[in-house]
Each structure stands twice: as C-alpha cells, then as structure tokens.
Amino acid sequence: MSTYRAPLRDMRFVIEELVGLQDISALPGCAAVTSDLVSAVFGEASKFASQVLAPLNRVGDEQGAQLIEGEVRTPPGFKQAYEQFVAGGWNGLSGEACYGGQGLPNLVAMPVQEMWNSANLAFCLCPMLTSGVMDALTLTGTPEQRATYLPRLTAGEWTGTMNLTEPQAGSDLSAVRTRAVRESGQYRIHGTKIFITWGEHDLARNIVHLVLARTPDAPQGVKGISLFLVPKFLVAADGALGARNDVHCLSLEHKLGIHASPTCVLAYGEHEGAIGYLVGEESRGLEYMFIMMNQARLAVGLEGVALAERAYQQARAYAQTRVQGRAIGQTSEERVAIIRHPDVKRMLASMKAHTEAMRALAYSAAAALDKSRRHPDDGERKRNQALVDFLIPIVKGWCTECGVEVASTGVQVHGGRGYIEDTGAAQLLRDARITTIYEGTTGIQAADLVGRKLARERGATAHALIGEMRSLLPQLAGCANAAVAVAHAALAQAIEDLSAATRWVVDTQSSDPAAVAAVSVPFLRLWGVAAGGWLMARAALIADVRLNADVEPEFYAAKIATARYYAEHILPQSSLLAKIVVGGAQSVLAFSEQQF
C-alpha cells in the first residue's frame, strides 16, 4: 500500500478559492476560522491521518473486530489510536463549545474528516456515529440529557450509535417492532436491532445507543415510533457509571469490507428490559432521525470522496513504479512505467477528475450547511437550507457511486496485482462498496431527491441552482484559455440536459410517480455529473486567472487539465443520462416480474 498523503493543496483550493472560506469566516462565531488556522488544523490532522490511522487500515482489514464472550475486541492498535484521537481533542472538532467542542464549521471539519476516512474508514465510523448522537441530543435532548451526555460524547470519552434497522425493517422503518414500555420516568426497551455500527467495542468506557422503538399505545406505521437513549452502562446524575444495562451484542456480521468496524446484532431487554430514556417527544422519533440523517448522509457522501482519493493515490503510485511494456511509438528497447501508457493515463485522469469534482461538490454542500445554520439573515438561512437539503441526496448518491467506480478503476490500474489483496487496492473497493448502501441506498437517495426534495417545491431550488450554473456561461465564454472553452461548450450542453430532465421529473411526478421512480437514479446521477462539471469549470476559470499571474503554475495547470478531461469525458454523459430519464422509464415498468 502506498502511503496516504492528504491532498492538502486541493482541499485548500476548494475551500479558499472555489467555495469561499471568507464567507464562512464572516458568519457569527466563525471569526477565528482564518486561512492560517485552517492550515494549522489541516497540517496536524493530516499528520494524524498518515501516521496513526493509515498504518492500521491493513491490520484492521485482515484481523477485523472479534466477538469474544459477548465483548467485542477491536484489531490491534485501534484502542491506542482511539485514545490518541481523543487525547488530541479531535472528537470535538465541530462539537459545540459549551460542551467542550471547538465548534468549527462544516467547511473546515469536512476536509479533516475526509483525511481520516481516506486513512481508515472503519475507524472513522465510530466518531461519525458519535457525532450523529451529539447532533440528535443537541436538537432534541432535555437539558439534563445534554448536560450529562454531551460533554462526554464531545470529548470522545463515550461513543454513540444509531439503532434503526431490524430484521424486518430495513429501508422501511415503519416496520420497526422494538417495544418501549413506560415505567416511572423511564422506559424498558425490548427488541433486536441489527447492523449497528460500532454497537459494542472496547475503545471507550460507555456507549450511548439511540434506539427507535414503539410505545405500547402508539399508532401503527411511521407515526408511532419514538426515539430512546439507552446507555450501555447506566449513568448517575453526576456522570458516574453504574450498572450494566440490558443491551448485549449477540453477534457480529461477516462483511465484504470495513472489517475493523464491528457491525453488531444488539439484543435489548433479553432479561429485565433495557432502561431507556425518551429523547424529545413521543412518536416523533423518525422525524428526529431524518434531521440527523441529513448530516450523516453528507458524511457518507464524503466517504465516497475519501476512498476515491485514497484509491487514486494508490493507483498513481503503482502506475509510476510498475514497469511494463514499451511506450507507443518508441523505438528503443527500454521498458517504461505504465503511467506512460495512454489507457492507464486515461484511468488515472478519470479517477482524479471524479475525485476533485466530488470533493468540490461535497465541500460546497458543507458550506451551504454552515450558512443554513449560522447566517444572520433568515432568508439566507432558508435559502441555504433548501440548497443543502437538495444537494444532500446528490452528494450521498453520486459521490458514493463514483467512489465505488473509482476504487474499481484503481484495481484495474493494478492489473492482476489489484485483484490480489497485497496492494491494498482491493480493500478500498471492498470498503467502498458499503457506502452506496448504508444511510439510505442510492435508490433511497434518488427517491428522496425526486420526491421530498424536488416535487414538493416544484423544483424551485433545482431551477435556481440551474440558473446559477447558467450564469457562469458568459464568464466561461469570455475566457481565452482553450481548455476553458471546451468546458464552456460541455457545460452549456449539460445545463440544457439537466434543465430538460428536471422539468420532465417535476411535470411527471404527480401524474406518473412510478415512471419517475424508474429513472430516479439516472436522474440523480445526471445532477451529480452536471454539478461536478459546473464546479470544475469554475475551478478552471480561477486556475486560468492564477496561471496568468504565474502563481503556482504546476498546480493550476493540472487543475485546468483535469477540468478539461472532465468536460470531454465525464460531462458529456449528461446527454445520455437526460435521454434515459426522459425516455427510459417505460422500458423498466414494462417488465413483468415473470420476465426476470
């Protein structure tokens, strides 16, 4: 495995030049978030990623988490790494200052999380889930719950989990059966939850489970589900740990990837009943989950970016050193590194262009999320909330699907060696494969995009964003750079495709929702491809200005080359995807089940 090096230059480019760190620094509470602070934070985070987390990725994959007499043992080195992670204060990256966090905006936290995800996805899932529980309690917890749990979760002293899925309730949470029985100020929880990431482990002293369950008199379906906090060890008012609660890990799943992340079957209330505390109000559990899920989905989209980056670095290192064959047209006998072969170059260019476009999109969504929460103007907050709501299924769906493809291309660059576990390329593909599934499959994301996000507001946000993309065209047209001209033509076409497909979806959703559903994934993909192309074109424009001023010519020339590749190889997919969206639904629906 090559050594992971955080792509700090590209991260800084996206944050400072493309998305605009100064807009975020101007938000209330963000004055300290200046370029030099960001650089210091990124520098240390990248060191931690390269030196502590990345070296454990292989051993985590090979040895995995193990269940021994009801206790989960993490792979060698994970516990020490987690202790270092906590001692470094990294768990409090974006946690609120009043609970001991640093309160850094998402635009700064996201690149840091990308580094950690690149270095060791399985490890990172633990703090990611903790962060989800922190968000939930911040939004809906009682003052006592917040005071007791948030400082410890923020510090990373305790970790958190999300308990949604049950054997019969996967994507359809209305089928949740876990019961919560009221009992003087608390509840007794009984039921089985599956796929609980980091549901049991030896990294921290306590684990705080958030559990979806039904109260006895609750209505059927989604409306009757409430959210409960169930600590592994009961907690006294002063935070001291008490008795072991009645929640136990029955087994660990044997998975395709992320072996070091224990995926647990948790049994609640096999004996006297697990003691749980209501979070927020009864029957509003799913609503709370969806608030949190937005952020979690953004985080998973980022995992796609992170794994793509890691796969790209690995493939690039291999291609630079693997000598095989002669260069085309070469007369000497000299054998060359495979990076000289045009098809290998094409694969690396595809990996690089996808990764950079995905990063730009994910960070843009992070900035919108920051503005939706912190902007002093209510209108701006609402506008950005709508934007981030719209972007989240695209970031989640597109970046994870591309992440898998990029990781797969990474294996391909290695040839036969890629299919062997030695190089680490195969692990990245296996690890990436979950990202299109958990926190809502790509299909669920697409359904969310066309249903909740698009149709509900008749495409208002989508069309506003298309308008913003269109407004870039005159600037592109005015640029003398030939590569930018290529990007201009490709983007102009993509905007037409996007606009037509979006209109079709908005118009068809009410009359024929099945037709829209049948092509919703290609539609989501179209949005990813086009939005990525828009951001890459903007990047090219910025790079052109810098190049003309002779600033860092190497970096900016590469940025323009990447934007041009994107415009010629990736963006043209928009026409194809739009054609599928507008004309492809009936061939899907026409299949009878017997024909499969």
Add this chain to the structure above:
Amino acid sequence: MKVLVAVKRVVDPNIKVRIKADGSGVDLANVKMAINPFCEIAVEQAIRMKEAGTVSEIVVVSIGLPQCQETLRTALAMGADRGILVETDVEVQPLAVAKVLKAIIAKENPALVIVGKQAVDDDCNQSGQMLAALLGWPQAAFISKIEVAGDHADITREVDGGLEKLAIKLPAVVTTDLRLNEPRYVTLPNIMKAKKKPIEVIKADTLGIDIAPRLKTLKVEEPPKRGAGVKLADVAELVNKLKNEAKVI
C-alpha cells in the same frame, strides 16, 4: 528559567524533492512544508522541562519568510509560550542564523538555548555550535539527555562509539539528537489556543547584521542512479553471485 528554541521551516521530510529544470536549486513551489524534525524535538524538550517545573517560559524563534509564522504556530500549539519571527527573504545560512539568534538572545537573556542538530533540507549541522561560539557559551551537540542542576546541566551526547557524558555551565547551547524524546501530537484545542499566543515580527534588516550568504550554490543535480539489480531465487544463488560476479566475498 527561560528557554529559547529556534525552529526552521523545511520541506516535509516525507516528500521527495524535485530539482528545478535549470538546475539552480530545489523546486519549493507548491511543496508541503513542515517544522524541521530536530527542531520539533527541541520544542518538545523545552515543553517537557517546563512541565517538570525546570523551565518557566519558552520563546521560539524562526528566521525567514512570513510563512515561518506557521512553523512558530506549530511550536506554540505544542506548548511554547510566545514566538519571534525574524523576517527576511534572504537565504539564511548557518553563520547568519547564529548571528541573528545572538542578537535576539541579547534581548531575551535565556538560560538555555535548544536547537535541532541539523535541518533536513541543507543537512548542515552547524547553527547551534556557531551560536555557542559567538556567545562564548558552552555547547553540547547531539544530546540524548539533559538534566538541569543549579548553574549547570548534566548532558548525555550521542557520539560515534556510543554515549558521552558532559557537565556544562549555564547559560549554554544544546542541539538535539533523535533519541532525546518523541514529540507529541499537537492537540486540536491547543491549535486553537496557539492562535491567541503572541508572535513578534522583527525585520531582519533592523538588526544591523550582515546575513548575506557566504556559500553560493552553483548548481544542484541528482546523484547518479544505481544500476538495476536482480531478484535472486535463494541463498545458494546469492552466495554464487557474491563470490563469482561481484567478487566481494
């Protein structure tokens, strides 16, 4: 006791440097920079001595471009108290470093100066020894242990044959070797706090010191490459090659 630590901003030692096309130097554009590893050990040592109660204040100094403030911030985030940047765009060679530090020391009066034994860019290994000379202070280079006892320090140095013990009078200059300590990871809260610690910027030309380089780099080039070797099947083949082809045994 006040300690002064000097830190240098260098190319991240994990990065393979590239030579400029015209051979005039190493290409530093768009290269990740970091605190010199031996300087990091020096900062760590000062912090450990402060944590142990021997040291009351740690001043870190860097000399060079405005970006050296980042290096100072790293030292401040590790636990140093305040920073001084002597700003210049001149290539500052070891003798000039020693002269600048001497001027700063005249104002700061530290009882101990800790510097890295060498910078991993120019690999000179000179500045600390030169500084001690200019100050007329004792020196202990390449130390792996230091214990301050009253007006002197007991030192263990790494030497070619093993270890050497010295007692040096204070004030003194010491230079760090690898085994002195293992620097800590900087914590996020300390990065945030470091932002509020003071950094004084002094323009080098206000010090009235000649810092012009004495050594002129005429060209840089890559060392000759070794010829490609061969992978052997077993020990028998290796012995045969060493005896009959390489003729070294």
Add this chain to the structure above:
Amino acid sequence: MSILVIAEHDNKELKPGLANTVAAATQLGADVHVLVAGSDCAAVAAAAGKIAGVTKVLIADAPQYAAPLAENMAALVVTLADKYTHILAAASVQGKNFMPRMAALLDVSQISDISAIVSADTFVRPIYAGSVLATVQSQDRIKVITVRITGFDPAGAAAAAAPTEAVAAVADSGLSEFKGNELTKSSRPELIGARVIVSGGRGMGSGENFKLLEALADKLGAAVGASRAAVDSGFVPNDYQVGQTGKIVAPELYIAVGISGAIQHLAGMKDSKVIVAINKDAEAPIFAIANYWLVDDLFKVVPELTSAL
C-alpha cells in the same frame, strides 16, 4: 599557503577517516599539515606522520585535550588558522561538533560534509538526505570543511614519516567538563571504514534477533549496523544507526536485512559498492537500490546464508 587537517583519535590510535581526509586535502594543495591535539598522544602523532601526503604533524599535547571538548578544540585551531587556506576534518560526530564552532570564531562559514572537490573554493555536498547533490562555492578567506570520508579513497602510507612540531596549548575553557563515556563494546570492526556491513531494521523484531546478524557478520568479518527504526525500537544502541543523521558508510558489501529502505536510511549507505537486501515485502523500496535481493523470510535466509559461507 597550506592545508590543515584535524586528526581524530583516542590518544592511542587514530580513528578511521584521517587518511581519507588527507586524500581530500591533497586535492587542494601540496602542503598538508595534520593537527593532533590530545594528551599523551605522541604515538598517534607518529602514526599520522606516516600517511602519504602529510608534510608536517602539529602536536598539541596537554591534559585539557584528553577528551576533544568542542570549546577547547575550537579555541586551539583558531590560534593556528591564519596560516592556512583550508581547514579540514572528517564529518564524524567529533568533526561536526567542534568545526562549526571554530568556523564561527573565525567569522567564516563551514562547508559541511563534502563528497567531492571541484576546485579550491568549489565543492560538492549532498543535501536533502543525499537525494540532491549541490555544488557550492565559498566566498570566505579560510575554507572550513568537513569531509564525507566515503567520497575519498584513503591516502596510502608515506615513504618517510613527516616531521612533527609542537604547538602551544590554549588554557582549558572551563565551560564544560568531560564526565566519561559509555562506548559500545564490540570485537567486530567499527562501522566507519568497515569493508562489509550487515545491517538490521525493524523487521528483526527484537534486539535478541540481532544475534542472527552478528553470527553472519562474524563469518564475513563485518561490522553490524541498523536502521533508525531498529534503534528507535531499542533493539540496538544509537551508534549502530546508519542514515542521514547517523553514520554514512560505503563498504564493499552492505547486507540490509529486514530494512524497508526509508530515504533517510538510504542516505547513509547508498554509495556502498554492492548492496544485498533481504526482505519479505516484495514492495520494499530498498530493492530499488540493491544489486541483489531475496524476497523471503529473514529468519530462514540469514541462518542459511551464515552456514553457506
């Protein structure tokens, strides 16, 4: 004008490297003097006079030079410096210790660790852990130089011994006091100057396992070295370290065992004539500079090799 070379010794024997440094000095001029500063060091001075190219040996024999403290050594050389165009010492720990101090007292720069001489004022020196060679020109009146001895073949023996001359000692500085040393005892050759070196890395797993290498070294009459990783892991003492900031070696044969090949290690040994690498990781960077390599378990290969020799 003449060239001055400072000898390194333990008052009984010269340390390896003086012959190489003298060889470098003779490229700069014909009149090469060697300074032997020590205590009861006449035997050392006599040995220094027998190196080809040495025209005079200066002896500073006084108790304060029993241990070569930087403060005393620098002060002594400064009193002699004005007679010389160049002052050289090997880039050993001792040379690196006092030479910069002496240069600063003379208000001249030092040219560290030169690996080749272009002209009387122009030298080649490795930078960036040896990944770059810089050609530098000195503008100073006296060139103070430390010499990478692997860059210069040692001078041979002289037909006749050079004359000696006593020089006045300088009073003890009183700034620092030598309190003793803990030298690694070994019956094997020293790393510096060894013809064959067997080195171990993190892959050795423990200090105990270095016995495998010692057995092999004894068969070959070799010195034993180590990578920084092995020293940092506490397998062997610090003076075993070969690398950018440890010892720079260039033996006829260097056998790297369980060493992956970080650039900082390669910096210390890549000028070896023949490099053999033994590592079970087929991707280890050390193979890129090895003449011969075996991808195999060192715990199997090393005993096999020892018994095959």
